Amino acid sequence: xxxxxxxxxxxxxxxxxxxxxxxxxxxxxxxxxxxxxxxxxxxxxxxxxxxxxxxxxxxxxxxxxxxxxxxxxxxxxxxxxxxxxxxxxxxxxxxxxxxxxxxxxxxxxxxxxxxxxxxxxxxxxxxxxxxxxxxxxxxxxxxxxxxxxxxxxxxxxxxxx
Amino acid sequence: xxxxxxxxxxxxxxxxxxxxxxxxxxxxxxxxxxxxxxxxxxxxxxxxxxxxxxxxxxxxxxxxxxxxxxxxxxxxxxxxxxxxxxxxxxxxxxxxxxxxxxxxxxxxxxxxxxxxxxxxxxxxxxxxxxxxxxxxxxxxxxxxxxxxxxxxxxxxxxxxxxxxxxxxxxxxxxxxxxxxxxxxxxxxxxxxxxxxxxxxxxxxxx
Numbered sequence: 001x002x003x004x005x006x007x008x009x010x011x012x013x014x015x016x017x018x019x020x021x022x023x024x025x026x027x028x029x030x031x032x033x034x035x036x037x038x039x040x041x042x043x044x045x046x047x048x049x050x051x052x053x054x055x056x057x058x059x060x061x062x063x064x065x066x067x068x069x070x071x072x073x074x075x076x077x078x079x080x081x082x083x084x085x086x087x088x089x090x091x092x093x094x095x096x097x098x099x100x101x102x103x104x105x106x107x108x109x110x111x112x113x114x115x116x117x118x119x120x121x122x123x124x125x126x127x128x129x130x131x132x133x134x135x136x137x138x139x140x141x142x143x144x145x146x147x148x149x150x151x152x153x154x155x156x157x158x159x160x161x
Numbered sequence: 162x163x164x165x166x167x168x169x170x171x172x173x174x175x176x177x178x179x180x181x182x183x184x185x186x187x188x189x190x191x192x193x194x195x196x197x198x199x200x201x202x203x204x205x206x207x208x209x210x211x212x213x214x215x216x217x218x219x220x221x222x223x224x225x226x227x228x229x230x231x232x233x234x235x236x237x238x239x240x241x242x243x244x245x246x247x248x249x250x251x252x253x254x255x256x257x258x259x260x261x262x263x264x265x266x267x268x269x270x271x272x273x274x275x276x277x278x279x280x281x282x283x284x285x286x287x288x289x290x291x292x293x294x295x296x297x298x299x300x301x302x303x304x305x306x307x308x309x310x311x312x313x314x315x316x317x318x319x320x321x322x323x324x325x326x327x328x329x330x331x332x333x334x335x336x337x338x339x340x341x342x343x344x345x346x347x348x349x350x351x352x353x354x355x356x357x358x359x360x361x362x363x364x365x366x367x
Contacts, residue, residue: 030200030230032170033221039351043366056366071236072272073265074226077200081229091363092348094257094341101257101288101341106363125275129268136225136265 002161003057006067007078012156013067013116020057026050028081037088043106045085055088059107063114064141065161066134070117070149073129083137090141102140111143114161118150163188163320164213164247166206167196168220168231176254177219179294180287183310184217184252187317200233210241215248215282215320218270221290222255222262227269235273242277249274250282250320252313254290256344258337260330262288267328282325285312289333291344296333305334 002019004011011021029047036046037055045052058064068075075083090103115134122130131147138145150156165185169175185192195209197218202210210216220231227235242249251270253263263286274281287293287309296305302314308331319326333340349359 030170031223031228033175035351038362039348039357040355042352042357042361042364053366059366071232072227072269072276074232074269077229077233077236080224080226080232084223084229087224088366093345093362096337100259100262101337107365123272123275125268126272129265129272132268133225133265136262140225 001061002063002065003061004065004067004161005079005082007069007076008067008153011067012153013159013161015161020061022051022054022057022082024078028078028085030081031084031087035092038092043088045088047085051082051085054082054086058086058089058111059109061111062109063112066113066115067153067156068115068117070119070122070126070130073126074133075115075117097142098139100139102142105142111138111141113138113141113143113145115145115147116150116156116159116161117147118153118156120151122149162213163192163215163217164209165192165194166210166216166218167194167198168218168228168234170198170228170230172198174294175221176290176293177221177252180252180254180309180313181219184313184317187314187321189321191321197231197234200230202234202237207238207241210238210247211245213247215250216242217250217252217320219252222253222266225262225265227266232269239273239277242274242279246279248280248282248323248325250316251284252287252316253284254287254293256291258288258332258340260286260288260332262286263330264328280325282319283328285316286328286330287312287332289335289340291347292333292335292340296335307334309333
């Protein structure tokens with residue numbers, strides 16, 4: 001299964017196969033750093049606003065697709081919020097991976113991340129940051145990463161993910 | 162005037178607050194404190210930032226980058242930053258051992274400055290964030306917090322003199338294996354305090 005997280009109201013591209021879509025719907029609260037998803041309700045965020053099970057959703061997919069406006073080289077606040085709220089996908093314990101400390105896996109699935117950033121004036125510096133951030137995410141998730149850039153959501157119309 | 166901005170989502174007892182506390186010791190006067198704990202900058206914060214020539218953000222690393230609530234605030238402060246053109250500094254802390262893991266959050270802050278048209282003046286990325294508020298301070302910038310204290314003193318001096326600096330990466334003076342083991346003991350203690358068992362830390366949701 002594919003998990004798609006986007007800040008767009010409507011999915012602009014075609015998707016092959018089964019997928020779950022997370023897009024802006026109602027209010028989403030931000031992570032408050034309580035670590036409740038690790039030590040109170042392991043595997044699930046303690047904030048019950050409809051976005052508490054994204055960590056579990058990540059465990060059910062082989063591909064994580066991010067479709068997001070590029071904001072200073074990061075994904076946009078909504079997409080980042082969903083990711084911040086999903087750290088229960090990983091285990092709190094540490095491992096050393098590629099010479100740096102990261103978190104242990106909670107689940108066995110391997111996540112391939114495809115990040116589609118859109119924006120008509122993404123700077124070279126933002127582009128570089130976005131590429132390195134997605135690569136860092138893939139190391140944290142112990143998966144792999146592919147980054148693509150588009151001028152606008154409309155440019156994704158011909159894309160099949 | 163320098164604005165010290167606590168960008169942690171925690172209202173109290175945050176590592177960002179501890180780091181700003183150390184920084185303040187090297188700032189002399191001429192600073193004010195404000196906070197961005199949620200996705201909307203409050204009126205008081207906007208007023209404080211509008212009157213400050215330097216903005217110093219302190220925040221935790223979330224998923225390799227800037228926490229979503231602070232990213233939201235940056236979007237809303239971009240025009241003010243463009244209008245007032247402050248010097249911008251940042252202190253980022255992460256729970257991993259290596260301070261270098263904060264490099265991309267500092268890149269995002271630099272990109273914010275480029276887009277807003279204000280001056281990025283560099284920052285500090287510190288690892289060992291899970292221990293910073295618990296470790297003892299030893300006079301003379303010695304002891305386990307010494308490297309962090311030195312980096313913050315240098316940052317404070319640069320802020321006070323209006324200078325820019327290269328990003329500096331530090332961590333606590335504790336062996337990585339000790340930090341890792343202490344962290345993992347901490348998670349077990351916390352889950353037990355919440356009525357769970359150590360084995361529940363690895364629970365899988367079906």
